[in-house]
Amino acid sequence: MHLYDYAKGLVLEAGNHLRQWMTEAIDIETKSNPNDLVTNVDKAVEQFLVDQIKETYPQHQIIGEEGHGHNLTTLEGITWVIDPIDGTLNFVHQGANFAISVGVFKNGEPYAGFVYDVMADTLYHAKAGFGAYRNETLLERIPDTQLAQSLVGMNANWLAGKKITPVLMPIIRDSRSSRAYGSAALEIVHVATGQLGAYITPRLQPWDFAGGMIILEEVGGIATNFVGQPLAITHPDSVIVGNKEIHKTILQEYMKPHEDFLAPWHEHYQG
Numbered sequence: 001m002h003l004y005d006y007a008k009g010l011v012l013e014a015g016n017h018l019r020q021w022m023t024e025a026i027d028i029e030t031k032s033n034p035n036d037l038v039t040n041v042d043k044a045v046e047q048f049l050v051d052q053i054k055e056t057y058p059q060h061q062i063i064g065e066e067g068h069g070h071n072l073t074t075l076e077g078i079t080w081v082i083d084p085i086d087g088t089l090n091f092v093h094q095g096a097n098f099a100i101s102v103g104v105f106k107n108g109e110p111y112a113g114f115v116y117d118v119m120a121d122t123l124y125h126a127k128a129g130f131g132a133y134r135n136e137t138l139l140e141r142i143p144d145t146q147l148a149q150s151l152v153g154m155n156a157n158w159l160a161g162k163k164i165t166p167v168l169m170p171i172i173r174d175s176r177s178s179r180a181y182g183s184a185a186l187e188i189v190h191v192a193t194g195q196l197g198a199y200i201t202p203r204l205q206p207w208d209f210a211g212g213m214i215i216l217e218e219v220g221g222i223a224t225n226f227v228g229q230p231l232a233i234t235h236p237d238s239v240i241v242g243n244k245e246i247h248k249t250i251l252q253e254y255m256k257p258h259e260d261f262l263a264p265w266h267e268h269y270q271g
């Protein structure tokens with residue numbers, strides 16, 4: 001079977017399991033802080049995906065949020081980048097509005113992206129160079145928009161007295177309004193469908209953006225860090241996702257004046 005079709009089927013199958021597992025007992029643990037949660041379901045979904053991929057493609061590499069492949073030394077061949085549940089807080093508190101996110105890379109280059117909104121049963125997917133889809137519907141290329149006429153995705157926590165708050169506040173002030181969805185992968189696909197003009201966040205891990213980034217690029221959107229560099233699956237980064245026009249405006253008019261403050265990847269991105 002073609003790798004793309006295999007990956008698509010696998011993500012849907014993981015979603016079926018997830019819907020079943022969430023009807024059983026959910027154990028919640030904290031990770032780096034009391035608000036950083038992980039559940040047995042996050043771990044089970046990642047383990048399911050890893051076991052299946054390893055059985056079918058033993059030579060493939062896998063980076064998964066819940067512990068797999070964090071010390072990869074090469075991106076040669078196929079690398080899967082997996083977030084078993086993106087939006088764990090939504091999963092725990094809402095039982096909805098979370099996604100399985102999978103990015104597949106060939107020699108470090110985008111090959112295919114999948115973001116599955118599990119409870120809405122909506123799969124966003126793209127094979128690089130062949131367009132992006134919401135389920136079986138081809139997504140149109142996103143139009144350019146102005147900040148003043150756009151909704152911007154941003155988590156309000158970043159506007160609550162963080163070191164980076166003074167950089168981000170003017171963007172929200174000058175936008176039409178802000179929205180926060182609680183799942184980076186879903187926010188990136190909301191930009192890919194044109195529902196959001198942009199999504200901005202100071203710190204994401206590769207598994208948060210890998211799948212969505214590939215979908216976004218297929219509709220003409222762009223993703224970089226706060227100083228305009230491309231995102232890479234080898235390290236965390238600050239993230240601006242948008243249609244080309246709004247991305248350019250945010251970068252040049254709102255980030256560039258703070259270049260010295262933003263350039264080094266240091267503690268003010270940590271919250």
Ligand code: IPD
Nearest residue numbers: 085086087088089182183184185
């Ligand atoms: C988180 C979500 C959230 C974003 C955080 C991520 P998780 O992922 O994407 O929206 O603001 O930075 O860590 O922990 O739910 O997989």
Ligand code: CA
Nearest residue numbers: 083086087208
């Ligand atoms: Ca995540």
Ligand code: CA
Nearest residue numbers: 065083085086
């Ligand atoms: Ca996660």
